[in-house]
Amino acid sequence: MIAMQISAFKTFLAIETAGSFHAAARALNVTQTTVSARIKALEAALGTPLFERGPGGTRLSMAGRQFLPYAEQMMRTWEFVSGDLKASLAGQVPLRLGAQLSVWDPLLVDVAVWLEEVQGTVPFTLNYDHTMNMGEAVARRLLDVAIVNEVPPGTRLTAQELPPERLVLVADRPLRLGQDALPLFINLEFGAEYDAQLHDVLPARRRQHIVLGNALMGLRYLQGRGGMGYFPACMVAEALAAGALHLVQGAPEIHLSCRALHLPDNPALEHIRQVVRGLHEVRGG
Structure with a gap:
């Protein structure tokens, strides 16, 4: 059931990107009939059409535009979850790092390089989605460490001060x-x-x-x-x-202010401590 829903979300996003059912089918390497069936099932579940077809091609309906950010978030969540499981089965613990502000994007890269130099090959994901609520992402275990300016109040998250x-x-x-x-x-x-x-x-x-x-x-x-x-x-x-x-x-x-946010009971706590040490090192603090 979950796999079918993920396929439907992926198909929806492919049509939005490609501009037509036919182009989306080519991009996904499936038949156009399969694409149509997936969207029909998704529209039936939501109770509203998601696309409008016209001479200029296929475009999102009003409901489709409202659904778009939810579909994108679902796919991001699925990629995080499926990536974690695959890495865990391979005996690896992936680290997922994110930053609240765009000014810290280079810092993510610097600490990733530092981790490789100090710890060897460490699987990690660098997240550059600044629309994501970083506190919520850490609390829901979508991210292991987030570099933030403001700590969300009333959370059980650990915030460590950085320079x-x-x-x-x-x-x-x-x-x-x-x-x-x-x-x-x-x-x-x-x-x-x-x-x-x-x-x-x-x-x-x-x-x-x-x-x-x-x-x-x-x-x-x-x-x-x-x-x-x-x-x-x-x-x-x-x-x-x-x-x-x-x-x-x-x-x-x-x-x-710059802080490293993480869950105190994260299974990758030892790696997280290394990340925090690396953040101090690369920032010179």
């Missing part, structure tokens, strides 16, 4: 805060702690801003379009040294 993230205000041209006209501000929305510190530096009424949720994307936008924004010091160090970016004079640094 904070230093953010510096940079611009595409020399600026002095309080004296020069401010350019477009690129707001990466790093959470409540960031917002509180940012308000002390740049009150909302004094800044025009654009919101970009990914740090690397925001930096690329700044360098291509111009403007200013708070970015991790390590991320902009080379551009500052080369003169491609400039520190905004008179602007204080912002410090983001």
